[in-house]
Amino acid sequence: MNAHALVRPAAVWRDVGAVTDVPLRGARVVKTPAGCVAVFRTSEDTIFALHDRCPHKGGPLSQGIVHGTSVTCPLHNWVINLGTGKAEGADEGSVPTVAAEVRDGRIWLSLSELR
Amino acid sequence: MSAATLQRLVVIGNGMAPGRALERLFETSPGIYAVTIFNAEPRVNYDRIMLSPVLAGEKTFDEIVIHGDGWYIEHNVMLYKGMKVVKIDRAARTVTAENGTTAEYDKLIIATGSQPIIIPVPGHNLAGVLTYRDLDDVHAMLLVAKSRGNAVVIGGGLLGLEAAAGLRDQGMNVTVVHLMPTLMERQLDPTAGHLLRKAIESRGINVVTKANTKAILGEKRVCAVLLEDGTEIPADLVVMAVGIRPNAALAKDAGITVNRGIVVDATMHTSDPDVFAVGECAEAFGQAYGLVAPLYEMANVVAAQLSGDKGAAFAPSATATKLKVTGIHLFSAGDFADGADREEVVFRDAARGVYERIVLKDNKVIGIVLYGDVADGAWFFDLLRRGTDITAMRDTLIFGPTVQAGAAMDPSAAVAALADDAEICGCNGIPKGKICKAITDKKLKSLAEVRAHTKASASCGTCTGLVEKLLHLQLGDAYHPSASQAMCTCTTLSHDDVRRLIVAKELKSIPALMQSLEWKSSGGCAKCRPALNYYLLATWPGEYVDDNQSRYINERVHANIQRDGTYSVVPRMWGGMTTANELRAIADVVDKFAIPAVKVTGGQRIDMLGIKKEDLPAVWSDLNAAGLVSGHAYGKALRTVKTCVGKEWCRFGTQDSTGLGVRIEKFMWGSWTPAKVKMAVSGCPRNCAEATCKDVGVICVDSGYDIVFAGAAGLDIKGTEALGHVATQDDALEVIVALVQLYREQGRYLERIYKWAARVGIDTIRKQIMEDVERRKALFERFVYAQKFSQEDPWAQRAAGKDAHEFRPLADLTPLQAAE
Ligand code: SRM
Ligand SMILES: Cc1cc2nc3c(=O)[nH]c(=O)nc-3n(C[C@H](O)[C@H](O)[C@H](O)COP(=O)(O)OP(=O)(O)OC[C@H]3O[C@@H](n4cnc5c(N)ncnc54)[C@H](O)[C@@H]3O)c2cc1C
Ligand code: SF4
Numbered sequence: 001m002n003a004h005a006l007v008r009p010a011a012v013w014r015d016v017g018a019v020t021d022v023p024l025r026g027a028r029v030v031k032t033p034a035g036c037v038a039v040f041r042t043s044e045d046t047i048f049a050l051h052d053r054c055p056h057k058g059g060p061l062s063q064g065i066v067h068g069t070s071v072t073c074p075l076h077n078w079v080i081n082l083g084t085g086k087a088e089g090a091d092e093g094s095v096p097t098v099a100a101e102v103r104d105g106r107i108w109l110s111l112s113e114l115r
Numbered sequence: 116m117s118a119a120t121l122q123r124l125v126v127i128g129n130g131m132a133p134g135r136a137l138e139r140l141f142e143t144s145p146g147i148y149a150v151t152i153f154n155a156e157p158r159v160n161y162d163r164i165m166l167s168p169v170l171a172g173e174k175t176f177d178e179i180v181i182h183g184d185g186w187y188i189e190h191n192v193m194l195y196k197g198m199k200v201v202k203i204d205r206a207a208r209t210v211t212a213e214n215g216t217t218a219e220y221d222k223l224i225i226a227t228g229s230q231p232i233i234i235p236v237p238g239h240n241l242a243g244v245l246t247y248r249d250l251d252d253v254h255a256m257l258l259v260a261k262s263r264g265n266a267v268v269i270g271g272g273l274l275g276l277e278a279a280a281g282l283r284d285q286g287m288n289v290t291v292v293h294l295m296p297t298l299m300e301r302q303l304d305p306t307a308g309h310l311l312r313k314a315i316e317s318r319g320i321n322v323v324t325k326a327n328t329k330a331i332l333g334e335k336r337v338c339a340v341l342l343e344d345g346t347e348i349p350a351d352l353v354v355m356a357v358g359i360r361p362n363a364a365l366a367k368d369a370g371i372t373v374n375r376g377i378v379v380d381a382t383m384h385t386s387d388p389d390v391f392a393v394g395e396c397a398e399a400f401g402q403a404y405g406l407v408a409p410l411y412e413m414a415n416v417v418a419a420q421l422s423g424d425k426g427a428a429f430a431p432s433a434t435a436t437k438l439k440v441t442g443i444h445l446f447s448a449g450d451f452a453d454g455a456d457r458e459e460v461v462f463r464d465a466a467r468g469v470y471e472r473i474v475l476k477d478n479k480v481i482g483i484v485l486y487g488d489v490a491d492g493a494w495f496f497d498l499l500r501r502g503t504d505i506t507a508m509r510d511t512l513i514f515g516p517t518v519q520a521g522a523a524m525d526p527s528a529a530v531a532a533l534a535d536d537a538e539i540c541g542c543n544g545i546p547k548g549k550i551c552k553a554i555t556d557k558k559l560k561s562l563a564e565v566r567a568h569t570k571a572s573a574s575c576g577t578c579t580g581l582v583e584k585l586l587h588l589q590l591g592d593a594y595h596p597s598a599s600q601a602m603c604t605c606t607t608l609s610h611d612d613v614r615r616l617i618v619a620k621e622l623k624s625i626p627a628l629m630q631s632l633e634w635k636s637s638g639g640c641a642k643c644r645p646a647l648n649y650y651l652l653a654t655w656p657g658e659y660v661d662d663n664q665s666r667y668i669n670e671r672v673h674a675n676i677q678r679d680g681t682y683s684v685v686p687r688m689w690g691g692m693t694t695a696n697e698l699r700a701i702a703d704v705v706d707k708f709a710i711p712a713v714k715v716t717g718g719q720r721i722d723m724l725g726i727k728k729e730d731l732p733a734v735w736s737d738l739n740a741a742g743l744v745s746g747h748a749y750g751k752a753l754r755t756v757k758t759c760v761g762k763e764w765c766r767f768g769t770q771d772s773t774g775l776g777v778r779i780e781k782f783m784w785g786s787w788t789p790a791k792v793k794m795a796v797s798g799c800p801r802n803c804a805e806a807t808c809k810d811v812g813v814i815c816v817d818s819g820y821d822i823v824f825a826g827a828a829g830l831d832i833k834g835t836e837a838l839g840h841v842a843t844q845d846d847a848l849e850v851i852v853a854l855v856q857l858y859r860e861q862g863r864y865l866e867r868i869y870k871w872a873a874r875v876g877i878d879t880i881r882k883q884i885m886e887d888v889e890r891r892k893a894l895f896e897r898f899v900y901a902q903k904f905s906q907e908d909p910w911a912q913r914a915a916g917k918d919a920h921e922f923r924p925l926a927d928l929t930p931l932q933a934a935e
């Protein structure tokens with residue numbers, strides 16, 4: 001899965017649901033006090049999480065089409081890399097990523113980054 | 116050497132791992148240990164992985180024995196067959212078997228392997244429910260197989276599929292029931308999983324995926340398997356192959372540290388310095404292993420440690436998987452999950468049924484999936500294990516070790532692979548063979564000549580790309596096809612090529628299409644996926660299952676996304692007509708859900724804007740209650756049929772324009788189209804419904820109905836073209852429906868009617884619809900057939916719970932967090 005820093009306070013990891021709750025090649029939203037987080041599941045069952053705001057004009061990335069490890073924003077078709085949060089191609093901008101891990105089929109998000 | 120001077124080594128379990136350890140130990144340091152083995156199975160060490168060929172009848176047990184009885188005698192090993200150890204006493208340094216036999220040890224190896232997992236559904240302990248682990252299981256299966264009855268294998272992983280193939284070979288009627296959407300999903304990516312499924316099915320084995328077993332039915336013996344969705348599959352035999360669990364209870368009871376497996380360090384020592392664990396029961400570096408290769412490496416370490424080499428250490432390395440089913444070739448290794456920092460190289464050869472995908476990271480191979488041709492598996496695996504930098508061979512990597520630069524893929528391969536009788540030109544019914552023959556016999560050199568001699572691609576022109584590829588195939592580089600634009604970077608084929616090939620090759624799913632047409636990515640992109648989904652849906656109504664994840668958000672959730680992430684909802688108002696009841700329902704919904712804006716659209720209906728996504732199903736439910744259904748304001752689909760008041764009210768009206776408009780809309784709503792379709796019916800040439808700038812329009816006149824099409828009033832402004840005149844409403848409906856169906860079959864995704872018409876030719880279309888009556892009727896019938904599967908209100912389905920996950924957050928952490 002995604003690579004993350006190893007040092008982190010355990011308390012801020014939260015179980016947000018099962019991998020299978022997110023459609024294959026799709027996304028679901030997790031509401032947090034710091035805004036919505038989009039949780040993506042690729043065709044290979046890899047889980048990624050990003051802030052649900054497109055760097056272009058704030059489009060909800062969770063509503064886009066997921067292909068490979070990218071999502072195409074539903075509003076104006078920017079393509080955002082799920083791993084880095086960076087816009088691909090000619091567009092410039094990036095959205096913060098949220099550390100996500102799968103443990104025994106459950107998705108855990110690191111919420112420390114959201115504060 | 117006297118027995119008294121030897122150290123006593125006791126081994127619990129006589130599987131492949133300790134077998135290898137002892138072999139090594141006797142080789143390198145003979146005569147140090149007096150060995151005693153306890154084995155629960157009443158037999159010698161055999162090659163467990165070859166049980167499948169035994170089940171399939173391809174091998175006998177004798178052929179898979181690793182150490183015969185003679186070996187144990189030769190090495191002075193005391194083997195207790197059929198004796199299960201029930202206790203380890205670490206203080207007394209003894210192990211004790213079920214029957215009381217006790218042995219003392221100086222060093223102990225625990226090699227108890229693992230146990231098949233049994234899902235504890237009701238009926239799991241009925242007679243006839245088996246697992247697949249040892250020779251006894253195989254014998255039991257062979258016994259039941261004599262009945263030639265029904266077998267259900269639960270689990271579509273490596274073991275399950277091998278069991279299924281073996282039972283099928285024994286003449287049973289076999290169904291594989293698998294929880295996940297694709298087979299062997301842990302080892303294969305979805306594309307390879309799909310190919311595997313086809314191969315398994317082609318042997319006559321039924322495969323049911325996304326299937327959750329609810330219960331196993333039967334009185335004393337099993338008689339059926341019941342799935343969560345209510346399906347009942349008859350079964351005389353049920354094989355559970357859903358996974359394994361390290362056999363660690365014995366060690367745990369003895370106070371040895373156990374996690375998932377028996378915890379060992381790199382030297383294979385457990386928490387007790389005199390006790391080793393090896394094989395599937397051991398957990399090293401947090402992982403338990405289920406394939407022989409790493410277990411043999413563990414075994415070598417144990418042997419070295421026992422001979423005094425304290426430095427010997429186990430280092431986990433990648434493992435590779437193959438499926439041992441005759442005729443199916445697959446190989447997978449490493450990690451092929453997606454990752455932002457990863458790249459993939461994909462090669463497909465549809466004719467040979469080959470799919471190869473190599474996943475790269477930092478210019479190194481980290482994952483391999485090979486299907487159909489596994490000849491290069493070892494070579495790729497070697498690159499993976501060595502971590503070789505592949506930069507220098509990057510471009511030709513996928514072709515394997517033997518192929519050098521220059522052996523690029525032939526983009527015409529998909530066309531070359533078509534049979535001679537495959538239809539290329541649908542309009543004129545010209546098969547591939549006829550075109551090729553004409554090119555050779557008549558020495559044709561250009562598209563124009565082919566058109567002149569065969570009529571192929573002379574009508575609607577959608578097969579132009581294919582005909583050009585045939586010219587290229589026949590003439591080689593002497594012919595340069597006019598570069599038809601590829602759909603996207605995933606393929607060299609154009610939209611038209613793809614549409615034609617879907618029909619010619621009977622491609623019925625996105626994975627089948629991508630494999631057959633040799634897609635260059637493993638899963639497509641946001642450009643091709645929605646187009647392919649539409650093409651398949653339009654070509655195979657009732658057969659193709661819509662892929663929601665290949666649709667834009669608006670179509671996926673049946674509402675229009677707004678700039679702030681809220682949605683708008685536009686119900687149908689048939690022909691622009693409404694009632695007090697409908698208006699009241701809309702008003703109530705607006706109040707109830709505090710909808711911030713209500714607007715009359717340019718399409719004669721009402722738009723409610725700014726609705727929260729979570730509210731959509733409830734909004735729809737209320738609208739449905741008043742008879743309002745989705746207006747598809749979000750879809751590449753039939754949008755509006757605008758009408759004027761017509762003969763009913765207007766002093767100039769010649770026909771019932773409102774009635775015809777409502778009839779057309781009711782007949783055609785719900786159908787998916789390449790791009791949106793808007794229509795209008797005006798009651799006289801004053802044209803209050805603006806029919807002459809629509810995709811399809813009707814102008815009512817005294818003598819009947821003038822039908823017009825290919826207008827535009829959006830990005831482009833263009834008056835419509837005349838299609839024809841008809842006398843009755845019925846004829847008008849038939850003509851319009853046939854026209855839209857032709858467009859559905861030929862249009863490129865996102866191409867409006869006016870653009871399609873300009874490409875194909877107004878005259879060509881007019882002839883096909885107005886003059887060729889037979890064709891018109893056939894088009895009409897095809898539309899009617901497709902409507903059977905699309906005229907169901909998507910809002911009602913969702914208000915009733917369909918796709919509920921789309922409308923609910925996965926988790927809501929706001930209240931909890933706020934309370935902290
Ligand atoms: C609501 C409405 C404006 C209004 O308030 O009146 C509207 C709103 C939108 N139009 Fe429109 N169009 C509306 C009538 C029209 C009309 C007039 C008509 O239908 O008679 C046209 C010109 C005719 C035509 O279709 O070409 C029209 C030409 C467009 C176009 C240009 C299409 C083209 O190929 O030229 C787009 C862009 C597109 O589809 O790519 C568009 C796209 C849109 C979208 C869907 C923009 C988008 O992609 O999000 C707007 C959605 C708003 C929403 O969420 O509801 N809208 N749009 C009208 C809805 C009609 C309905 O009841 O369904
Ligand atoms: C049908 C099948 C096909 C397979 N195909 C492949 C393949 O293609 N490739 C691959 O790499 N791997 C394959 N495997 C897996 C492979 O066979 C195992 O990983 C390997 O055999 C494990 O070896 P082991 O010595 O750890 O355990 P095992 O071979 O399971 O041996 C454990 C032994 O210990 C005995 N035992 C358990 N508890 C006690 C006790 N308390 N007292 C005494 N004895 C006990 C058991 O009866 C058993 O005989 C396959 C397995 C099966 C069943
Ligand atoms: S279409 Fe003709 S008849 Fe109908 S309202 Fe307009 S002008 Fe009147």
Ligand code: FES
Nearest residue numbers: 054057059073076
């Ligand atoms: S807001 Fe995402 S592309 Fe414009």
